[in-house]
Amino acid sequence: xxxxxxxxxxxxxxxxxxxxxxxxxxxxxxxxxxxxxxxxxxxxxxxxxxxxxxxxxxxxxxxxxxxxxxxxxxxxxxxxxxxxxxxxxxxxxxxxxxxxxxxxxxxxxxxxxxxxxxxxxxxxxxx
Amino acid sequence: xxxxxxxxxxxxxxxxxxxxxxxxxxxxxxxxxxxxxxxxxxxxxxxxxxxxxxxxxxxxxxxxxxxxxxxxxxxxxxxxxxxxxxxxxxxxxxxxxxxxxxxxxxxxxxxxxxxxxxxxxxxxxxxxxxxxxxxxxxxxxxxxxxxxxxxxxxxxxxxxxxxxxxxxxxxxxxxxxxxxxxxxxxxxxxxxxxxxxxxxxxxxxxxxxxxxxxxxxxxxxxxxxxxxxxxxxxxxxxxxxxxxxxxxxxxxxxxxxxxxxxxxxxxxxxxxxxxxxxxxxxxxxxxxxxxxxxxxxx
Amino acid sequence: xxxxxxxxxxxxxxxxxxxxxxxxxxxxxxxxxxxxxxxxxxxxxxxxxxxxxxxxxxxxxxxxxxxxxxxxxxxxxxxxxxxxxxxxxxxxxxxxxxxxxxxxxxxxxxxxxxxxxxxxxxxxxxxxxxxxxxxxxxxxxxxxxxxxxxxxxxxxxxxxxxxxxxxxxxxxxxxxxxxxxxxxxxxxxxxxxxxxxxxxxxxxxxxxxxxxxxxxxxxxxxxxxxxxx
Numbered sequence: 001x002x003x004x005x006x007x008x009x010x011x012x013x014x015x016x017x018x019x020x021x022x023x024x025x026x027x028x029x030x031x032x033x034x035x036x037x038x039x040x041x042x043x044x045x046x047x048x049x050x051x052x053x054x055x056x057x058x059x060x061x062x063x064x065x066x067x068x069x070x071x072x073x074x075x076x077x078x079x080x081x082x083x084x085x086x087x088x089x090x091x092x093x094x095x096x097x098x099x100x101x102x103x104x105x106x107x108x109x110x111x112x113x114x115x116x117x118x119x120x121x122x123x124x125x126x127x
Numbered sequence: 128x129x130x131x132x133x134x135x136x137x138x139x140x141x142x143x144x145x146x147x148x149x150x151x152x153x154x155x156x157x158x159x160x161x162x163x164x165x166x167x168x169x170x171x172x173x174x175x176x177x178x179x180x181x182x183x184x185x186x187x188x189x190x191x192x193x194x195x196x197x198x199x200x201x202x203x204x205x206x207x208x209x210x211x212x213x214x215x216x217x218x219x220x221x222x223x224x225x226x227x228x229x230x231x232x233x234x235x236x237x238x239x240x241x242x243x244x245x246x247x248x249x250x251x252x253x254x255x256x257x258x259x260x261x262x263x264x265x266x267x268x269x270x271x272x273x274x275x276x277x278x279x280x281x282x283x284x285x286x287x288x289x290x291x292x293x294x295x296x297x298x299x300x301x302x303x304x305x306x307x308x309x310x311x312x313x314x315x316x317x318x319x320x321x322x323x324x325x326x327x328x329x330x331x332x333x334x335x336x337x338x339x340x341x342x343x344x345x346x347x348x349x350x351x352x353x354x355x356x357x358x359x360x361x362x363x364x365x366x367x368x369x370x371x372x373x374x375x376x377x378x379x380x381x382x383x384x385x386x387x388x389x390x391x392x393x394x395x396x397x398x399x400x401x402x403x404x405x406x407x408x409x410x411x412x413x414x415x416x417x418x419x420x421x422x423x424x425x
Numbered sequence: 426x427x428x429x430x431x432x433x434x435x436x437x438x439x440x441x442x443x444x445x446x447x448x449x450x451x452x453x454x455x456x457x458x459x460x461x462x463x464x465x466x467x468x469x470x471x472x473x474x475x476x477x478x479x480x481x482x483x484x485x486x487x488x489x490x491x492x493x494x495x496x497x498x499x500x501x502x503x504x505x506x507x508x509x510x511x512x513x514x515x516x517x518x519x520x521x522x523x524x525x526x527x528x529x530x531x532x533x534x535x536x537x538x539x540x541x542x543x544x545x546x547x548x549x550x551x552x553x554x555x556x557x558x559x560x561x562x563x564x565x566x567x568x569x570x571x572x573x574x575x576x577x578x579x580x581x582x583x584x585x586x587x588x589x590x591x592x593x594x595x596x597x598x599x600x601x602x603x604x605x606x607x608x609x610x611x612x613x614x615x616x617x618x619x620x621x622x623x624x625x626x627x628x629x630x631x632x633x634x635x636x637x638x639x640x641x642x643x644x645x646x647x648x649x650x651x652x653x654x
Contacts (some may be wrong), residue, residue, distance in 0.1 A: 046409065067335070071322075108535055126539065
């Protein structure tokens with residue numbers, strides 16, 4: 001692993017936004033084992049956490065935080081009781097707070113979508 | 128006139144519109160228990176899903192305001208039907224109960240409302256059934272026992288996770304199984320009962336949700352289920368409406384209808400007509416053909 | 426000859442520049458007194474058209490206030506600017522083609538789902554409308570309620586300017602009122618009947634007579650007309 005571009009600020013930002021100690025994770029992989037959407041992800045949840053620990057900014061380009069459905073299975077399975085969903089949310093928020101929305105309302109066809117779907121999607125994927 | 132006990136009830140946006148069958152069946156079922164679901168006045172959207180960032184206060188305003196309104200109306204308990212609203216309100220409530228500084232900030236910001244004193248409890252309707260009324264009371268109201276009906280309980284995510292506010296064990300939940308048994312039906316064990324349906328990804332990643340829909344509904348079918356029950360309008364949309372979408376691309380899929388648990392109760396209590404089955408994408412009516420004739424408008 | 430009494434004045438700041446203006450003037454009159462000539466942001470001058478949206482602060486008060494310039498009296502230390510127009514995207518739709526069975530408000534304005542119920546819109550509204558409440562009704566698809574609650578909206582756009590979720594409240598309200606009027610409000614049968622009567626010439630003779638009256642007689646008839654109480 002190349003640590004020459006390690007960005008401590010990323011680690012600090014994620015910790016601050018999530019309120020979690022990112023180094024509490026000892027990479028047991030239970031979160032990834034229980035996550036129902038790993039087939040759709042380019043990085044496993046535990047790999048995402050690893051990248052944050054290492055200050056690897058490429059984690060912001062991963063589709064994993066955006067595929068995450070906030071189902072909280074990872075939180076329930078984590079042996080350290082880490083709030084893994086909060087870590088995923090922190091990574092999303094880093095982009096959203098810079099006005100980099102994941103979902104573009106200008107392109108969205110909302111017809112037929114129930115209120116609950118729109119409210120929750122826009123809550124997680126727009127800033 | 129039957130004396131009805133009022134309980135304060137928070138519908139959530141979908142239950143007034145796309146999931147009206149959920150609300151209507153719950154109101155009817157509650158009448159059987161002599162309970163009036165009194166809607167909270169001037170409620171606002173709960174803003175699901177609960178915001179997880181540590182510094183976020185704006186997204187807690189909506190939920191807290193509902194708690195204040197409940198207190199203003201003289202109740203210390205607010206009941207929910209929608210599992211996502213339940214989860215959001217419970218988590219926000221817990222946050223402000225444990226973090227006085229955040230509660231102060233929120234109260235100060237909402238200077239035109241009464242202060243929230245963290246003295247309202249959120250309860251889901253299933254908790255009312257299981258813990259307050261108890262299953263024997265539910266069984267007493269059954270006029271059409273669901274004999275021979277195999278029901279797959281779909282818990283989804285929000286009822287049982289996270290553990291701090293979940294109303295049942297996240298790995299081995301049983302509340303729906305107990306409900307089905309009390310109605311005379313047979314609960315079916317299937318491996319995807321607490322696996323996420325894809326949730327809000329249905330808006331911008333429909334294909335991913337279709338795959339999940341297939342896994343869950345086919346899984347229920349293979350385990351012998353005639354019907355799936357849920358407590359969440361988003362799960363219902365993903366398992367029902369998206370199941371119809373799935374049939375267009377996978378016509379060999381064997382469809383399994385999806386009901387809200389109160390709709391199933393309404394059928395068992397002899398009031399299938401309130402459930403608005405005609406609005407479902409996968410038609411459940413043939414399952415209840417004999418029962419439908421009881422009090423039915425058809 | 427006694428000295429003419431000097432008018433009492435107050436000090437206000439228009440876009441940062443200080444002016445002494447007579448007490449008791451409206452903001453609009455005060456701006457014109459100060460030499461500003463309105464070519465935008467003015468309309469009926471009667472609190473009805475929503476053109477003169479104004480944002481101001483008061484000395485010693487941290488809050489941002491919003492109101493109409495033609496309806497608000499100046500106060501000493503008032504620190505103001507105008508917002509002649511709020512660019513709030515109005516979605517394109519054809520009222521006749523609209524599918525109103527589900528939730529057309531949410532279909533056309535999905536940004537409604539971003540509402541966090543912060544209540545900023547209600548606090549901003551110069552008409553004291555319960556904006557947050559009708560936006561919540563809009564999310565639920567309750568068109569009648571939105572139409573009724575937004576009835577007094579004058580489209581000033583201040584709510585949309587301040588909303589963190591970028592919702593154009595006044596456009597949503599207008600759409601709801603249009604849908605309600607076109608598809609949901611009960612039809613007034615007596616209106617339809619009267620229109621039929623007019624088309625069938627029931628009133629043609631009377632109208633012809635009136636049109637051909639000399640002015641004096643017309644005036645007399647007008648002044649002696651019966652006005653139903």
